[in-house]
Amino acid sequence: MWILRVNMNDRIYRLSEVPEAYKNLGGRGTTSTIVYDEVPPLCHPLGPNNKLVFAPGIVTGTAASTSARVSAGAKSWLTGGIKESNAGSSWASYLANMRIKALIVEGQPKEKGKYWMAHITWDDGAGKPKVSFLPADPYTGKDLYEVFPKVYEQFGARAAIAGCGVAGEYGYGNSGIAYNDLGKRPSRYSGRGGLGTVMASKGLKFIVLESKGAPGVAIANKEVFDRGAKKLTEALREHAITKPKGGLNTYGTAVLINIMNEAGGLPTRNFSSGRFEGAAKIAGEAIFEGVKNRLGKEVYNHACSPGCIIQCSNTWYKPDGTEHTSCVEYESDWALGANCGIDSLDDVAEMVRLCNAYGLDTIEAGTTLAVAMEAGVIPFGDGKKAIGLVQEMGKGTPLGRILGGGTEFTGRAFGVTRVPTVKRQSMPAYEPRAVKGIGITYATSTMGADHTAGYTIGPEILGVGGKVDPLSPEGKAALSRGFQATTAFIDSTGHCLFIAFAILDIPSGFEGMMEECNGVLGTNWASEDAAKIGGEILRKERAFNEAAGIGKAEDRVPEFMKFEPLPPHNQVYDVPDKVLDSVYGEL
């Protein structure tokens, strides 16, 4: 395996062996360790001393189900703390197949506004990856849907692409890194935390991979690996949420709209209610039915990346049956729908498409629009005007720059006090006042408000991995802590977090995940090691954040949630500070 350093000061690269201490790391473990080890916590996120790190998971590139994930990490432009944001894409598998443990982008060109592409291929003769640099000028300032086909034309259909959109070029706090999906769309995202702008600040527009000839992932013990992969695959095929034609494959992640609305925890109109009267119109069921109506047949969802069993990615179609966008995720659907009071799937789909085109995180975009609505920029529920605001972001107008700055930034621009952020990152689609445990994750995660950092929604709402009362704060610190630690491990394996639905309910599935890792690495990890290893990662992330000035005072939900009761349960956020502090205090 290689550590590949790309230095954008003068566009050179360097390959080195993987240090012993990094050998058993993958994904988030790799990116967070390298950021912790190499990035000065007080550096400017867009300056020459920040580093952007990409790392495939431990089992990424193997035959392990649902494991084509790549982590991107850096000091976040949005939060100012450490950031890891992972995505599923063939790009991840290619990186792994070329045995690149970590791709570290360093430095930045002196000349501003000039962009490059790094083209990474396998050099059969030398038996290692090689990098060439090409000008990206023809691709800058443009819609990624327009640009991706041209990049494929330039590099061939077998390429995989990662890149930033205009959001990154403009310097927005809201800017992700886009990766190709299996349909070559720029639709898979390391969306959160402004990593697109970190990439753009390095003068790097695209990283194009071609792994032809690469040796693939080395597996230390194939028997152990195969046994593990089989167990995990069986668990995924068995669980009601993850199995073929199960919840996710049929309705996509947006299956959660009705569930969260029923629970009174679907943040509506900028977190002023937990229930949206238009929920059914934008729910996963409505997407399924809508597609059936427009295409005249039932369509189950597809995989975002190679080797996925769950296959949760939907496609939305226009009334004439042509593709509108893929994919309308729950978070996007909620952020741009319910949270803006918008109940039209066509409007939501158009905004999702625009976010993908510009390189914007849909969650941050939707919560930003809702804050702008709260400020009176446009009315709640006006889908057409909301589309117009997303287009402003694409144009880089002054208003677009305000909105592109993200939710907290927009709140500051307009003096809004109801701003649902933690550590400057906006909350996703679960209301802390109605689901107390997820609020603990939002408040304490090293990532800023992030549902994927410790998805207590499993036991609190879905009855996965146990069943607890969402409205009670009791026991939730331990619950969140356990989920956060285990998640940090899963994010290191290269598996999609959605395997958690299956492996938390089916112990052999969890064993399978550990055995896959043992097979690849030659380790002897048991199931209980997952949280330990994840805990180590969290401690490093936390230490980075504290050195960057992000400590206990930032482990809090916004003040308004402490005194504004949320309908329909009319509860405030009542988890005491000392409980929040115990999450990392007792890690």
Add this chain to the structure above:
Amino acid sequence: MWILRVNMNDRIYRLSEVPEAYKNLGGRGTTSTIVYDEVPPLCHPLGPNNKLVFAPGIVTGTAASTSARVSAGAKSWLTGGIKESNAGSSWASYLANMRIKALIVEGQPKEKGKYWMAHITWDDGAGKPKVSFLPADPYTGKDLYEVFPKVYEQFGARAAIAGCGVAGEYGYGNSGIAYNDLGKRPSRYSGRGGLGTVMASKGLKFIVLESKGAPGVAIANKEVFDRGAKKLTEALREHAITKPKGGLNTYGTAVLINIMNEAGGLPTRNFSSGRFEGAAKIAGEAIFEGVKNRLGKEVYNHACSPGCIIQCSNTWYKPDGTEHTSCVEYESDWALGANCGIDSLDDVAEMVRLCNAYGLDTIEAGTTLAVAMEAGVIPFGDGKKAIGLVQEMGKGTPLGRILGGGTEFTGRAFGVTRVPTVKRQSMPAYEPRAVKGIGITYATSTMGADHTAGYTIGPEILGVGGKVDPLSPEGKAALSRGFQATTAFIDSTGHCLFIAFAILDIPSGFEGMMEECNGVLGTNWASEDAAKIGGEILRKERAFNEAAGIGKAEDRVPEFMKFEPLPPHNQVYDVPDKVLDSVYGEL
């Protein structure tokens, strides 16, 4: 003395006796203690739980020279930490004359966008102040130069006015509280830290004072007071900087332009050089000569507030001899001039006038324009376009909202990395890389970057209170700590900080200041108590900030100053972190 609480939830007020613990406080000591005691550190600065506190100094309202200062304090909208910002105005004396130790504005109306005036007068019958509330609607959304005369018309020529401009109404991070000067202009400012927006968030547009019939300040020991006042007056009349027709009275604070330029510490074109080729054209000497040319006579400066001996406020005139604006302070002149590469006094004066009209801090405005210039919004040196940008702020356009957000906000909007801020507040007119001690004050002050928090320029540049090498970091932590503590005391006395020039060089002047306080309060403070009492205030401010999440990591100059050498000395900022940490560590 009274604590007067004005509650804007439902516009009621309450008078209470001054608690024993507050009896010897004044000015900054009063505001910071009340903010520390009563404001939740994690509250939203624009929410109902922040409080805006006004307090006259200990000797304000008496015959003590140069003492008509009022402190305004709150949790800052700009920095997120504690804020005290003081100004000289007859408004301060009126407050003191009505024996109001602290005016605390609490709560906020439910209805947004509706503004009120609080009219505070002396009720002869009851022997205490009274408050009435009147609608401010006719005065909102307008230029303060247009509005102040109307408020005077409504309340009479003997009124004193404090209020916020449109910058506060729009919710800007850059927004001050304006007070009348002796010419009834809205030109004296608690400028820094976004307090105008805190005031506006309470639905409070103006606080109008009339102290007719009020008893005036109670003096415990008139003999001691008189003796002290005499000593201080003598010192002020003697020192070359503060005496009549001395440095400040002749050239105003802008006398520093040439001095700082010569020292290579005048930040130029967004802190990219320490020397400005156009410095002489905007220097205090040029203002004096320019006024002489346009009026045909020499004009010495005037007092901003009653009882000032120093009289440093200038007036700039148009070519036809009519008044353009008052006053062009050094900081404003530098920020809107040298730091933007602008060398036209007419352009600078117009921007100063506009900032006063809109309720903007001139320092923050100028550093913001320079960052926008760095981003390419307009070119450096283009005064007319710079005026246009200030006008955008006055209109509340999206671009105006970006700029109104302040320097760091504008840097984020455009992805600029050379952003000269500490704790989100912009640096004033002294370059840390050329004057190491002032950088320590900027970095460590509880206020964010603030020259008035610990003006080491005295010994480092002016040879006041000693003489040390500005380029050396040696001994500067102790120097800054001492200045910060003594300053916190002076800010509590009600004296203008400019008395420091005299009292640091003339020990009897310092004694005089202490004796004035002893005379008013009946205390027995000696000169060495000043830093002790100031240190207590700093400790409270620091504790508030730490609870608000602003700790050591925020006690740093921006990263670029650590690796970009500054011409002409070509030095970076080389004060080690542990030295910065020792400022409060050893307080």
